[in-house]
Amino acid sequence: MSDLPLAIGIDFGGTSVKTGVLYRGNIIDEAERINTQIYEEAPPLIHRIHEVIGELRKKHPGIEAVGVGMPGFVDFPTGMVHQLTNVKGWKKIYLKRELHKLTNLPVTVENDANCMAYAEWKRGAGRGLKHLVAITLGTGVGGGIVIDGRMVRGANYAAGEVGQTSIDYTGPMGAYGNRGSLEDYIGNQQITDMAFKAYAAAGIDRLAGECSPLKLTMAALKGDEIAIRIWERVAEKLATALMNCCWLLNPEALIIGGGVAKAGDLLFGPLTKSLHSQLSDAFKDNLKILPARFGNEAGIVGAGTLALEQAGFDVDDH
Amino acid sequence: MSDLPLAIGIDFGGTSVKTGVLYRGNIIDEAERINTQIYEEAPPLIHRIHEVIGELRKKHPGIEAVGVGMPGFVDFPTGMVHQLTNVKGWKKIYLKRELHKLTNLPVTVENDANCMAYAEWKRGAGRGLKHLVAITLGTGVGGGIVIDGRMVRGANYAAGEVGQTSIDYTGPMGAYGNRGSLEDYIGNQQITDMAFKAYAAAGIDRLAGECSPLKLTMAALKGDEIAIRIWERVAEKLATALMNCCWLLNPEALIIGGGVAKAGDLLFGPLTKSLHSQLSDAFKDNLKILPARFGNEAGIVGAGTLALEQAGFDVDDH
Numbered sequence: 257m258s259d260l261p262l263a264i265g266i267d268f269g270g271t272s273v274k275t276g277v278l279y280r281g282n283i284i285d286e287a288e289r290i291n292t293q294i295y296e297e298a299p300p301l302i303h304r305i306h307e308v309i310g311e312l313r314k315k316h317p318g319i320e321a322v323g324v325g326m327p328g329f330v331d332f333p334t335g336m337v338h339q340l341t342n343v344k345g346w347k348k349i350y351l352k353r354e355l356h357k358l359t360n361l362p363v364t365v366e367n368d369a370n371c372m373a374y375a376e377w378k379r380g381a382g383r384g385l386k387h388l389v390a391i392t393l394g395t396g397v398g399g400g401i402v403i404d405g406r407m408v409r410g411a412n413y414a415a416g417e418v419g420q421t422s423i424d425y426t427g428p429m430g431a432y433g434n435r436g437s438l439e440d441y442i443g444n445q446q447i448t449d450m451a452f453k454a455y456a457a458a459g460i461d462r463l464a465g466e467c468s469p470l471k472l473t474m475a476a477l478k479g480d481e482i483a484i485r486i487w488e489r490v491a492e493k494l495a496t497a498l499m500n501c502c503w504l505l506n507p508e509a510l511i512i513g514g515g516v517a518k519a520g521d522l523l524f525g526p527l528t529k530s531l532h533s534q535l536s537d538a539f540k541d542n543l544k545i546l547p548a549r550f551g552n553e554a555g556i557v558g559a560g561t562l563a564l565e566q567a568g569f570d571v572d573d574h
Numbered sequence: 575m576s577d578l579p580l581a582i583g584i585d586f587g588g589t590s591v592k593t594g595v596l597y598r599g600n601i602i603d604e605a606e607r608i609n610t611q612i613y614e615e616a617p618p619l620i621h622r623i624h625e626v627i628g629e630l631r632k633k634h635p636g637i638e639a640v641g642v643g644m645p646g647f648v649d650f651p652t653g654m655v656h657q658l659t660n661v662k663g664w665k666k667i668y669l670k671r672e673l674h675k676l677t678n679l680p681v682t683v684e685n686d687a688n689c690m691a692y693a694e695w696k697r698g699a700g701r702g703l704k705h706l707v708a709i710t711l712g713t714g715v716g717g718g719i720v721i722d723g724r725m726v727r728g729a730n731y732a733a734g735e736v737g738q739t740s741i742d743y744t745g746p747m748g749a750y751g752n753r754g755s756l757e758d759y760i761g762n763q764q765i766t767d768m769a770f771k772a773y774a775a776a777g778i779d780r781l782a783g784e785c786s787p788l789k790l791t792m793a794a795l796k797g798d799e800i801a802i803r804i805w806e807r808v809a810e811k812l813a814t815a816l817m818n819c820c821w822l823l824n825p826e827a828l829i830i831g832g833g834v835a836k837a838g839d840l841l842f843g844p845l846t847k848s849l850h851s852q853l854s855d856a857f858k859d860n861l862k863i864l865p866a867r868f869g870n871e872a873g874i875v876g877a878g879t880l881a882l883e884q885a886g887f888d889v890d891d892h
Contacts, residue, residue, distance in 0.1 A: 387729045401823075403721055403722075409824070414857055421818040424741070424744070433851045435852065436814075504719065504823075535752070538647050538730040539730070539732055
């Protein structure tokens, strides 16, 4: 195994940092998670990440690259991360440069949704495709785009924000002043609220905790009409944003991951129907609407694989 | 001049075919227009186009390539055009192959909105940029996208349909079953209808002909509050679709052409304000919102220039 490239993938989440060792797209080892909430400044947190990398390298000598997936905007070429919600002292940190200085390994830093899209493209549902839009549905809605066999990053490396696109120009104002953003309709909390209200309107008492996407899926599978209808309403909204991606980019595949996507056919059924009813032939013929292969491991797989590619390895082979 | 490449650009419109000779992006000669409406079959129309090309080649011996911009979908690699609204017998015509056979010149066939985007990118407002979205506002709303210095064509060469993207998931059903498409709000006819109703609601009698985009611009420039407000409403809708392009693709520039864009500041003022209020810094910093350079000549310039590029000439130099 030592003659094949290993990589370290780091998934920098809101509250914890997960670090894994990748071999041909599989996580073969994972370190203890780092709790980000005990750090108020960047340097000690980066030092702790360096320690964890060191421990994994001792066990796995063949590591050739380190990839980090970050929540929020990353200046891709320099690996500079502007800020982190949960680490107050984190301001304009050149993470790529800092980690390289400490590890002497090639380091790549990328937005987490782009890592997820990259994982699906190179190792998951989108393998072998040239044009795809991948989105991840959870607390928020993230996305990543591949066109002509290349990740779309855009002028300031900020592209792929499907969750911020509008599905209603008169809709409520979102986090960035944008009206009717998809995320404001089908984030976890918004789905829960939608269900809570729908049950209340039907005279059914439910605790908010019983209206989570997971609970709704379980209820819908048992035939609960209100829960089934909630998934149809989620699908309708999701279909609008994804249809827009299709008209603009004419992708071969839409790849849908994240917790909400676990609703399976409850979501994918009405989603497919709505998409097919709103696209002309050139856009819907051969269009694949696929569940993501990866779940929580997408960040580690994507970041590590991308890091190998950036370090000059042919990741389509390994 | 004969040692520099000339090209023929053909703009295949709904009712007429315009043919011009291009030199460094300028139309230096134009042939008599061909009226498509007298043709019921493709072969005699293609024969007539061949004759016109022959006349121009006699006058300009240095022509190296022929480019054709077509209304509707084109299979870009084969230059196959599925159908034409105004030529009944036109079904699955391999126009590239047919014209090459007749002229023995390299021929390129492309969708007209992509030709317009290409003209703006290589010769117009978007010169030197790597990421842009160009749209043309008229009877319909067309678009073309450049990412990482390449035209985005997508899996079936159908990408760039900004006019078909939705700005309201509950909106009226459009030509392809798609709800709330931009084109159904801000096409020429829709703007005219919007104005007609606004005047009527204010108790002002106007003929529909007095509510055309051009008449509205003239009225607004004289201080007509209703006309000014119509342009604000058009801008709000256009801003939503273009904002979505920004969140998805993070372009350097939005280029806006076509008749409706002649409203100038009446449209660009509220459009810019709305876009800036709905995008985060990484998307709006340095974002250029530009009027197109080309008007009716965009099709000829784009088709001819693209044909030169496809024939192996460096169009950034010529």
